[in-house]
Amino acid sequence: MNGPIRKVTVFVALMMAALLLNLTQISVVQTEALNAEQRNRRIMDAEFAQPRGAILVGNQPIAQSVPRSGRFPFVRTYPDGELWSTVTGWYSYDYARSGLEASYTEEMAGTSSEQSVERVIDLLSGRRTQGANISTTLNARAQAAAVRALGNQRGAAVAMNYETGEILALVSTPTYDPNRLATVDLDAERAAWAELIDAEDEPLKNRATREVYPPGSTFKLITAAAALEDGLVPSSELDAPASLRLPNSSRSMGNSTNCGGETVTLEQALKTSCNTAFGSLAISLGPDKLQAMAEAFGFNSEPTIDIGAAESRFPTELDLAQTALSAIGQYDVAASPLQMLQVAAAIANDGVLMRPHLVNTVTSEDLTVLSAQGPERLGSPISASSAELLQQMMVATVEDGTGRPARVDGLVVGGKTGTAQTAPDRPPYAWFVGYAEDPKVAIVAFVEDADVARDDISGGRVAAPIFTAILEALR
Amino acid sequence: MSAAVQPAVSDEVIVYKKRRTVELVLLLFAQTFGLAGWIITSLNLYGTLPEGLVPAAALWYGLGIATHLVVRFRLPYADPVILPAVFLLNGLGLAMISRIDQIPEPPANDAATQLLWTALGLSLFAAVVFVLRDHRRLQRYPYLMFIAGLVLLLLPLVPVIGVTSGGAQIWIRVFGLSFQPAEVAKILLAIAFAAYLYEKREVLALAGRRVLGIDLPRPRDLGPIAVMWLTALVVMVYQNDLGTSLLFFGLFTVMIYVATERPAWPILAGISFVGAALAAWRFTNHVPRRVNAWLDPFSDYDRNLQIISAQFGYAWGGLFGRGWGLGRPGLTPLAKSDMIAAALGEEIGVLGLMGVILVYALLIARGFKTALTSPDGFGKLLATGLSFAFALQVFAIIGGVTRLLPLTGLTTPFMSQGGSSLVANWIIIAILMIISHRGRMPQAATAAPREAGAVDDATQVIAR
Numbered sequence: 001m002n003g004p005i006r007k008v009t010v011f012v013a014l015m016m017a018a019l020l021l022n023l024t025q026i027s028v029v030q031t032e033a034l035n036a037e038q039r040n041r042r043i044m045d046a047e048f049a050q051p052r053g054a055i056l057v058g059n060q061p062i063a064q065s066v067p068r069s070g071r072f073p074f075v076r077t078y079p080d081g082e083l084w085s086t087v088t089g090w091y092s093y094d095y096a097r098s099g100l101e102a103s104y105t106e107e108m109a110g111t112s113s114e115q116s117v118e119r120v121i122d123l124l125s126g127r128r129t130q131g132a133n134i135s136t137t138l139n140a141r142a143q144a145a146a147v148r149a150l151g152n153q154r155g156a157a158v159a160m161n162y163e164t165g166e167i168l169a170l171v172s173t174p175t176y177d178p179n180r181l182a183t184v185d186l187d188a189e190r191a192a193w194a195e196l197i198d199a200e201d202e203p204l205k206n207r208a209t210r211e212v213y214p215p216g217s218t219f220k221l222i223t224a225a226a227a228l229e230d231g232l233v234p235s236s237e238l239d240a241p242a243s244l245r246l247p248n249s250s251r252s253m254g255n256s257t258n259c260g261g262e263t264v265t266l267e268q269a270l271k272t273s274c275n276t277a278f279g280s281l282a283i284s285l286g287p288d289k290l291q292a293m294a295e296a297f298g299f300n301s302e303p304t305i306d307i308g309a310a311e312s313r314f315p316t317e318l319d320l321a322q323t324a325l326s327a328i329g330q331y332d333v334a335a336s337p338l339q340m341l342q343v344a345a346a347i348a349n350d351g352v353l354m355r356p357h358l359v360n361t362v363t364s365e366d367l368t369v370l371s372a373q374g375p376e377r378l379g380s381p382i383s384a385s386s387a388e389l390l391q392q393m394m395v396a397t398v399e400d401g402t403g404r405p406a407r408v409d410g411l412v413v414g415g416k417t418g419t420a421q422t423a424p425d426r427p428p429y430a431w432f433v434g435y436a437e438d439p440k441v442a443i444v445a446f447v448e449d450a451d452v453a454r455d456d457i458s459g460g461r462v463a464a465p466i467f468t469a470i471l472e473a474l475r
Numbered sequence: 476m477s478a479a480v481q482p483a484v485s486d487e488v489i490v491y492k493k494r495r496t497v498e499l500v501l502l503l504f505a506q507t508f509g510l511a512g513w514i515i516t517s518l519n520l521y522g523t524l525p526e527g528l529v530p531a532a533a534l535w536y537g538l539g540i541a542t543h544l545v546v547r548f549r550l551p552y553a554d555p556v557i558l559p560a561v562f563l564l565n566g567l568g569l570a571m572i573s574r575i576d577q578i579p580e581p582p583a584n585d586a587a588t589q590l591l592w593t594a595l596g597l598s599l600f601a602a603v604v605f606v607l608r609d610h611r612r613l614q615r616y617p618y619l620m621f622i623a624g625l626v627l628l629l630l631p632l633v634p635v636i637g638v639t640s641g642g643a644q645i646w647i648r649v650f651g652l653s654f655q656p657a658e659v660a661k662i663l664l665a666i667a668f669a670a671y672l673y674e675k676r677e678v679l680a681l682a683g684r685r686v687l688g689i690d691l692p693r694p695r696d697l698g699p700i701a702v703m704w705l706t707a708l709v710v711m712v713y714q715n716d717l718g719t720s721l722l723f724f725g726l727f728t729v730m731i732y733v734a735t736e737r738p739a740w741p742i743l744a745g746i747s748f749v750g751a752a753l754a755a756w757r758f759t760n761h762v763p764r765r766v767n768a769w770l771d772p773f774s775d776y777d778r779n780l781q782i783i784s785a786q787f788g789y790a791w792g793g794l795f796g797r798g799w800g801l802g803r804p805g806l807t808p809l810a811k812s813d814m815i816a817a818a819l820g821e822e823i824g825v826l827g828l829m830g831v832i833l834v835y836a837l838l839i840a841r842g843f844k845t846a847l848t849s850p851d852g853f854g855k856l857l858a859t860g861l862s863f864a865f866a867l868q869v870f871a872i873i874g875g876v877t878r879l880l881p882l883t884g885l886t887t888p889f890m891s892q893g894g895s896s897l898v899a900n901w902i903i904i905a906i907l908m909i910i911s912h913r914g915r916m917p918q919a920a921t922a923a924p925r926e927a928g929a930v931d932d933a934t935q936v937i938a939r
Contacts, residue, residue: 001733001734001736001852001855001856002847002855003736004732004733004736005733005843005846005847005855005859006847008729008732008733008843008859008863009840009843012839012843012862012863012866013836015866015867015870016832016833016835016836016839016866016869016870018870018874018879019832019869019870019873019874019877019879020829020832020833022874022877022878022879023789023820023825023828023829023832023877024825026786026789026790026825026877026878027789027793027794027825030786030789030790031789031790031793032790034786034787034789034790035787035790035791037773037787039776039783040787040790040791041787041803041806042787042788042791042803042806043787043791045803
């Protein structure tokens with residue numbers, strides 16, 4: 001009987017080895033994902049028992065941990081919550097976190113890899129680990145102006161220094177009070193969540209970076225950029241029929257504005273936001289050049305900003321009819337307000353796209369800088385000369401084109417309006433993207449439900465005042 | 476036939492060292508782990524030594540020394556590592572139960588009850604050692620033991636006394652005391668199988684048809700395995716307990732394989748078990764649910780909270796654990812019983828749990844060594860069966876808690892809260908140590924029967 005007993009012993013040894021290997025697998029492979037799981041109460045409780053670093057605008061905290069007594073020794077507090085909710089996001093026990101609270105959670109909780117040495121020292125000296133503070137690039141006046149200008153409308157506005165990529169204002173409206181979700185009174189927190197998540201105007205959405213919309217005529221900037229890179233100049237003549245028949249399609253494209261003739265120059269087409277001129281331009285350029293230009297500005301790739309953001313889409317494998325529609329920002333083109341801001345910023349910065357960022361330094365409790373983000377070049381989608389020509393055309397659009405509502409006395413301002421319709425029974429989206437030469441800032445303003453007629457001038461009338469309000473605040 | 480073989484008289488007498496003092500030193504060392512766990516828990520939670528430290532320590536070491544003395548005088552040749560390994564596991568289990576006692580407000584007192592059960596288990600250990608003396612006396616009533624074992628195994632299905640807990644119907648409750656009869660059934664059936672198979676092994680080894688290079692048993696010999704297969708199926712379907720079913724079927728399979736030396740048996744058994752398991756998966760509701768909880772627990776967070784929380788515990792504990800008293804084992808339902816391996820993993824770390832598994836492996840290895848050195852076939856079979864039952868149980872429950880297997884309702888031997896399991900396992904240790912004592916005694920004194928086969932090839936009955 002000893003032979004079979006030995007074989008059974010080997011079998012049992014394999015069983016025990018399987019247990020040990022599986023445990024190794026858990027600790028090597030799974031630990032990180034399990035600790036990152038949002039419903040892991042061990043992690044949440046530990047985080048809530050620790051002081052979390054603050055989010056600073058200048059020297060003012062816009063999010064900080066305040067000591068208290070009770071089950072949770074700290075509570076996250078937002079001194080001016082409604083103003084900064086898009087930036088800070090929320091930090092809640094049951095509903096995880098969003099915004100900067102999500103993207104810098106490790107640094108603020110003190111668990112990032114940069115802080116590992118500090119953690120060991122804290123452990124040895126018996127001190128409670130204190131998370132790092134993060135300093136933002138935001139400008140309180142611009143943020144306040146953007147919130148005020150957007151008012152009760154559903155919309156978004158983003159302002160950025162186009163030379164450095166520093167975000168100066170980031171707003172999605174309606175705003176909400178993140179204090180209600182950060183409270184340690186968990187019943188109140190759940191009630192607040194239920195109310196906010198069911199609210200009709202969806203305040204928890206981040207419309208500035210995490211949602212994508214049809215960009216409408218603002219996309220014509222990209223079409224014009226592709227044309228200039230292809231050798232055209234602002235004075236090149238384009239066909240601008242009242243109705244453009246789309247190739248191999250029963251549909252045709254019309255105009256919502258007066259283009260000023262059957263043939264117009266490229267500059268005139270941008271100024272009047274002439275659909276058929278850009279449609280025929282796109283048919284002659286072809287889909288590949290248009291797609292390459294859109295992707296150079298950041299479409300179809302993961303956003304690089306340091307806050308949660310959605311990828312903007314430019315459809316691939318287009319036929320000519322679809323290309324013509326895409327060239328005026330319709331069909332399946334979808335962009336976040338941040339993406340359209342990047343387009344204006346790259347044009348204003350002589351063709352160089354800078355990485356947009358909200359946080360410039362992460363500082364530990366003893367003021368050591370753990371990480372810093374300075375200006376970083378992402379790429380150059382167009383040449384400096386094309387950028388200069390586009391700047392001239394954008395300035396002309398504001399001087400005496402559809403962008404007139406964006407004029408500001410004493411400043412050189414360039415911009416482009418947009419009005420996008422999706423469904424016939426739905427109010428159109430109103431857009432304005434533009435820049436100023438001094439201060440060096442690019443701004444996008446977007447309103448989801450513009451209660452106006454479906455033409456570009458109307459879109460400009462809704463969105464451009466938000467643009468000028470932010471610009472005035474930054475002067 | 477072995478009965479016809481005369482004992483060989485050998486001139487050489489193998490005398491094993493008794494190593495009782497080694498056992499005592501190891502035992503005191505092993506007991507320290509549980510006591511230290513208890514003390515560290517109190518230091519970490521309250522900053523003071525536990526109340527009643529001196530009497531508790533005296534009682535704990537007293538139990539160990541008393542058990543050692545029983546072994547020293549009645550089983551001097553028994554394996555010296557078995558007892559320390561078991562005390563190590565039992566002590567860690569007590570410490571962890573006492574640690575989890577501290578979570579509710581006011582603290583529970585289950586550890587004291589468990590200590591009482593430990594004392595009862597040790598008394599039964601001593602009783603078995605004194606009364607039984609020679610394991611071969613157990614050989615006498617195989618059928619009676621088999622029937623008693625089956626009745627106990629199926630007792631939880633009897634309406635009034637059967638209790639459903641955690642989805643599995645493996646408990647009975649009589650006069651307010653709950654009891655897991657499968658634990659006792661495990662001992663009775665192991666003895667019954669060993670006696671029956673030792674007697675019938677030649678018949679069962681007779682070869683029937685040859686299929687794919689494997690000698691199948693004769694159809695008429697399939698009766699016993701069919702009975703066990705049906706029993707396992709009933710346990711799996713009606714008691715909703717894959718673990719118990721796997722345990723008994725596995726036990727029987729390994730014992731029949733060792734008795735007959737025919738690989739056809741485990742192959743047949745494996746195929747029929749997999750078939751039954753697939754059918755259960757296909758035709759019942761609870762089995763797919765368990766499989767889902769095993770493969771993809773996060774798909775239903777609320778229902779699979781227990782296994783998910785156990786995984787979170789391992790991740791939270793990491794390699795070295797949070798330390799005694801510093802983890803959150805209370806977040807996992809049933810942390811004291813089914814999930815004690817998760818609580819240990821969280822507080823003494825993945826490494827600590829690996830250590831525990833290695834101690835189990837050591838204990839099981841000593842059990843198999845006992846089987847190898849035992850001179851009589853019944854002892855070999857019984858030691859193999861009991862050791863393999865431990866192995867399967869450890870594999871199923873720790874594998875279940877770590878999501879290597881679907882979670883089953885088996886107990887973690889010597890560790891999880893519960894009297895019936897603890898007492899039954901101590902009785903098993905008593906039997907194992909008796910076999911070991913008999914096996915390591917100076918050989919001439921036991922007059923070992925020689926294996927058949929070595930005698931006279933011409934009279935072999937084994938036929939193809």
